[in-house]
């Protein structure tokens with residue numbers, strides 16, 4: 228028997244009578260379930276003060292963490308996708324784009340910008356998972372290619388922050404072409420002797436892992452990030468055997484030689500700027 232029983236059914240409270248709890252004042256860590264103040268969480272670079280869980284964040288947060296005083300100039304901020312294949316899944320692709328743009332306030336799954344980071348000018352491309360799973364379509368590829376051009380012209384280091392489910396199926400072959408395009412641009416950056424660091428965050432998979440995310444002079448990752456090409460279920464079904472524990476975690480990938488180091492987000496800015504100073 229419960230302590231309290233509701234006697235009357237269908238009690239409705241008008242909206243103006245509802246008590247307002249300030250929205251988003253507290254943050255509950257999805258890993259250790261402990262609660263902290265959102266301000267404290269933000270000051271801690273969106274990592275848990277108890278267990279160091281790295282919350283998944285987007286370009287807005289990364290730019291504010293990395294650029295000095297959040298000062299940056301965004302590149303190609305208005306570029307949006309066309310619908311070259313007239314693609315329809317559960318809804319037509321242009322509708323999906325429109326809804327996602329309205330919902331997220333983003334134009335596509337990557338934002339590119341340049342600005343000072345500990346007084347060094349850097350060009351950064353940062354993916355947003357909130358935009359159709361951070362999928363790489365023609366806009367993502369083109370914006371990254373142009374950001375690399377910007378780095379080449381202005382002789383700045385280039386940082387790519389990846390967070391993606393892979394290629395965007397609604398653009399099929401056009402998405403796959405972005406792998407070659409971005410890789411070719413990165414080769415030009417390398418020829419010019421400009422440093423490229425690739426940061427893989429949770430999750431980085433598919434065509435993104437198979438192209439620009441793994442082409443850094445340094446490939447680095449955040450702790451616990453899922454990094455892979457195909458998902459574990461697909462691999463398990465293909466090879467017909469169980470996968471080792473921690474398979475496709477940043478720590479596992481590091482141990483097997485695919486990463487240079489894992490960086491705590493709180494140290495990211497300082498580590499990157501000293502790395503760029505060394506490589507310049």
Ligand SMILES: [Zn+2]
Nearest residue numbers: 256259275278
């Ligand atoms: Zn935690």
